[in-house]
Amino acid sequence: MAIKVVTFDLDNTLWDVEPALLRAEEAQRQWLLRYRPGSVEQYDHDSLWEFKKTVWKRHPELLHKVSAMRKQMLLEMQLAAGYSERDARAGAEQAFAVFLRERHQVQLYEEALEVLEELARDFTLGALTNGNADIYKTDAAEYFDFAFLAEDLGASKPAPDMFHAAMKTSGVQAAEIVHVGDNPEHDIRGAREVGMYTVWMNSPRGPWPGGPRAHREISNLRDLTAAVGSIHVAAGGGRPK
Incomplete structure (x- = not known):
């Protein structure tokens, strides 16, 4: 898969x-x-x-x-x-x-647009945020197919609502999605618990706080394409392990 x-x-x-x-x-x-x-x-x-x-x-x-x-x-x-x-x-x-x-006057990480462009060639991209940032009001807008805010759904990550919304909108199963986020609790635990693959964006290079780790860890978005690619190869075996 x-x-x-x-x-x-x-x-x-x-x-x-x-x-x-x-x-x-x-x-x-x-x-x-x-x-x-x-x-x-x-x-x-x-x-x-x-x-x-x-x-x-x-x-x-x-x-x-x-x-x-x-x-x-x-x-x-x-x-x-x-x-x-x-x-x-x-x-x-x-x-x-x-x-x-x-x-909304955010400065994307230097490599973000290049990485998003690469990923958008092969994958559907979505945004899932607990905050009130609108991806469509940033320079990254053109690469995203859907976006959900916690305030629109009435539930914040790690609750499953946004992850389920992503599955419903994209029409795929959890094991066909990689979620990328910086928060071990909201992003990694939340996505793992619904069966998604995960990539921990660890820019500060901090220690893992405990619990099941992300499937991949990166400290720079330049490494994301390779991380997703390796998960894509491994995903042929089914659900995340």
């Missing part, structure tokens, strides 16, 4: 997400300072993080909806500063739009 589909996590798999998130947070802050004065000045990095955690605790229904959770945080910050419900809701939408626009 040969490999037919390769699915990717996005943040820290195809790009380093930290620079984009820092810029997005700052753009959001500058918008609030200009258009909603009094809503953000009292927060430094640590106190803002603590405030976010209180929002998460009060709204467990938004656990897998990172965009809705951020909007709720923005709403509550403005309400606490004395803005009307109407102005706070409008401000939350506008501040989030500023954040999201900058969040």
